Amino acid sequence: MSLLSKSVKPSNHNLKTYINRELSLLEFHRRVLAQSQDPDFPLLERLNFLIIFSRNLDEFFEIRVAGLKQQLEIAEHRTGPDGMPLQEVLNQVSKVAHEAVTKQYEILNNQMLPQLKENGVHFVQHEAILEKHKAWIKEYFINEVQPVVTPISLDPSHPFPRLVNKSLNFIVTLEGKDAFGRQIDLAVVPAPRSLPRLVKLPKDISGLEEHYILLSAIIQEHISDLFTGMKATGCYQFRLTRNADLSVSEDVEDLATALKDELSSRRFGKAVRLEVSHKCPSKIAEYLMSQFDLKAEDLYYIQGPVNLARFISNFSIPALRFLPYIQNLPKPLYSKKPFFEILKKEDVLLHHPFDSFAPIIKLLKEAASDPHVLAIKQTLYRSGADSEIVQILAEAARNGKEVTAVIELRARFDEESNIEVANILQEAGALVVYGIVGYKTHAKMILIVRREADVIKRYVHLGTGNYHATNAKIYTDYGLITADDAICEDVHKIFMELTGMGKMAKLKKLFHAPFTLHLHLINLIDQEIKNAKANKKASIIIKVNALTEPQLIQKLYDASQAGVKIDLIIRSICCLRPQVKGLSENIRVRSIVGRYLEHTRVYYFYNDGEELLYCASADWMGRNLFSRIETCFPIENKFLKSQIIELGLMNYLKDNRLAWELDSEANWTKITPLDNEVIHIAQQHLMDSKVVR
Structure with missing residues (x-):
């Protein structure tokens, strides 16, 4: 199968005929950012777009920028289909990303926070802590933060710590001597990942409106308390983004075990971006860059919380959200007939999220309990261990059905969850396979095999999106449920291709x-x-x-x-x-x-x-x-x-x-x-x- 990729013809494109991929992706992220300024969107939905932009940019650096840097190390003069040298791509990416991040925090500080305040939602940052807040903040720090925080001094016996990808940290400048009489100038304080980044203040000190204080503000307010006998003269947030892509050899004997080993290293990949507080002195920023082998173009000064991806809470203001949407059912499913009887007469088309995801659950539930159903086969790309679909497949296996799940373990950032899904299904007696090494199984297919009057009948669901009930409420996708004999036969052949070692399947209606x-x-x-x-x-x-x-x-x-x-x-x-x-x-x-x-x-x-x-x-x-x-x-x-x-x-x-x-x-x-x-x-x-x- 590896010969297929090699058969792709080389590109004859250049910058005049091919837009650079990375820059095009960045432009999409900027279009997402622009939605946070759309006056027709409710305020908290606009804040959500701001947060989505942060998450998108995180992944962009973890995967795309990290990949560019790796390629540059291997082949300095390599170019993509557009012909742009890799270093020039990185330069352009840095320029556009810096402009976008500056815009993001302008929107947050000049538009979003003032408008949220007008609507009764206040965010207390360190410089805005009031006298009435201080006693409660101190108590929270003593009871919740101090027991789990670990300050790390930087000296010959304590080298710079190995920090987790995207974790919130503080670099602290100090005066005085510690308990051992040592003169310590610098320390690092990782923010506890077990604590929320936003803490709601009690109503007795915040009044009727909702006040939230940033965890970073609580730590900064009491940073000196972590260094007894010393004085903290400066405390600056910073966050490191690392290469989070996984690389698994095609020669591995056990893909699940190999992925488990790789997952542990993802948190400590090579550094690709450094975000620091805008108040951080240049000497401190330069020191941090030297620790992570980063350059000036990799440094981002941030005018606010350095991790907006966690800057959200369940604000109880429905008026600032989209109105709830009640999903439809396709007309054929208004019938109370069993699903299989409906499908014998007509196909069913689902258009999520406008149509409900429930029919897919209903189809699988009926199949799991139907005594005439012999087998269920399904691909799973992103489903989650708590997915109802996974539980139904497990129940079907316990009911004696032949259940086969083709699980793509390498679905990015869902690898660990997919390994857990595989374990659940295997324990229930399902046959679990991981597809083809070197080729991600991205197809969305369900095949149900049923005996009807001594004849084997097949039913199929094919989709454009993942079998994920939550995503089906926020992603637009199509799904076709059909009993068409030719399509069902094609899907059967593809499953055989995925689980067996035969030749390429010759299909009648599907392309694959x-x-x-x-x-x-x-x-x-x-x-x-x-x-x-x-x-x-x-x-x-x-x-x-x-x-x-x-x-x-x-x-x-x-x-x-x-x-x-x-x-x-x-x-x-x-x-x-x-x-x-x-x-x-x-x-x-x-x-x-x-x-x-x-x-x-x-x-x-x-x-x-x-x-x-x-x-x-x-x-x-x-x-x-x-x-x-x-x-x-x-x-x-x-x-x-x-x-x-x-x-x-x-x-x-x-x-x-x-x-x-x-x-x-x-x-x-x-x-x-x-x-x-x-x-x-x-x-x-x-x-x-x-x-x-």
């Missing part, structure tokens, strides 16, 4: 990576090119999370030049340059950033009026098409097809309120409705439309 998907996409685009050259109407609409694969980008350029009208709805990374004269004049690229995270993958081809529509688990990225197990499935039912085209594609092309458009210079601009133009918000339209799906 890393074998046929890329080639079929090329052929589908070629067919549109052929139609355009024959003066026929030709159109392509693609909705994915990211577009980076060089050959597909080149093929889309070819299609544009042939006259094919192309609309791309790309949530995050887009390396294609649209609207370039003579290259991509017929390509329009837009991105929607709203209440829900856009996650659907939908491919549409006009096909001379015989429209072809596919949903998939795969983005148009090299990793999805050549290094992952992915599925792409057709939507053939005319009603369901028209529903996806109208609500899942055209609806998003009409959005003139939350949509952004990409220009030929790689700049994203938010669309502004024209005067007297009706405002159309794609996600809101789906929530408001009481369409019986």
